[in-house]
Amino acid sequence: MISLSHVYKTFVANQHVLQNLQLEVQKGEMLFLMGPSGAGKTTLFKIMTGFEKVSSGSVTINNFEINQLSSRQMALFRRSIGVVFQDFRLLNDRTVFENVALPLQILKLNKWDTLEKVESILNRVGLSKKMSENPEHLSGGEKQRVAIARAMVHSPKLIIADEPTGNLDWKLSGEIMQLFREANQNGTTMIIATHDQELVKNEVNKRVVKIESGRVYEDGGKQPCGQFFAPLSEAGLSIL
């Protein structure tokens, strides 16, 4: 489903943000992309969503070769994925309903199908009673649930989330992870970039990929998290 091969990304000459990054993600996987700030997670996130181009290497997602896409094809590719941000990125001049309906409008779905799908997803995230409210009046957790609803409303095969719980407390983070888990159980491939180890600890059937200095430092495969963090911590310490 996702294949990153020999990916390099350089912003300043000879300073690689990503170097020789290799990653394969299978359909239906739930992958946590972990690493400290500056490790290259956000750059990787931008590359996977087509907002940055790789300096060299190839990125294939959903059979789209990201580097080769025209602007029109790029728009089509983005319609096949869902994206969640740490800072929610909601439009404050539109209602919760309008925010969630945005991808369906882009897909030119008719009014009734849009209504049905948005109501259904807002029910799932527990915000059906707030669909006519402005996002400004929602709590942080609610905002993130709206963002997740927007990412899932068009049933994408892949959801990419960049620090989705970064601005939330542990309780709200748990709620958000529950939504991701449900989406994953329904067959959606999930890639979640985070530096929050606590968030990953309790997840089962997950794959954790650790990035340090722009490389895949460790690819945990599908295994419990406890076994995974000990060597990572040591590695981190040795780098420091």
Next chain:
Amino acid sequence: MWSIFCTIKRSWSQHFVEQFSAFIILLMSYTALLFIALALTNVQNMFEMWGQVNQVTVYLDPAIKAEDKNEIMKSLDANPMVNSFQEVSSSESAKNFEKRFSKVTSQKIDAKEVSQFFPSYFVINLNQAMAYSAGGTVLDDFAAQLKTGFEAIKNVSYGKSWLRRYIGVLSAINWIGWFLIFSFLIASVIVSSSVIKTILFSRRDEIEILEFVGADDSTIYLPQILNTIILASVAFVGALIVNYGIYLQFKSSSVSMIDASIQNQLSFITPGTFLLIALLAILSVALYSVMTIFNLLPRRKKALLVSEVMR
């Protein structure tokens, strides 16, 4: 279409002050621009009227023979440009001079004594008044034809020198007018570009979100371009109404002020000029909007679009 309308509506509700200011500035620019075109049209009409020639004077050699004179008269009779002509003899010419001379001085001259200094001539009334522009060359040809055809014709006069001066003045007025029209057009595109920049800058978060959910460039930027075109079109129609009001007001209030013949010459901007200016105004705003949006795109996107166009 509906989503474009919604985007434009939202843009107006969020940036009413900017858009309304832009509308007023565009309205003022277009009003000034059309007023110049209106003034240009009417100045041209006036000059056409003043520059019209309907009489030509053919001066004859004092020693002209009767048969040569007859030949000339036959030729004038046969000429389709000539409506009528009359001969003025040297004594009549001298008398005419005497009359005019008596108006400016108390001294008297005897027409008989000075008649030898005045040539006899034909006054030709043309079928159609010749305007300064196209008629100029026709009159030149007519005069040349007479002069080369008959040795007894010494000179053909139709106010050539002042006609040339008129042409010079009018062409200068035309140049200045069109220069001002283009200046106002440039001002209007700069205004619309500034509004687009302001609106797109304040919409940058929204644009990024729209891009993330898969909106293509036309979905994101087309409403903005359409909005600017609509703004310019409405301002242009407004300017047209204002100018038509000015024209009607001037025409009705000028009855007592100016000669009726001049008043008949007053006219509104010709449809051709109007269409040309409208097309220039709206196309320039549309084109500059696209260029402004293109310049605001991130470098990677610009490169992608350029390569797509090149392909």
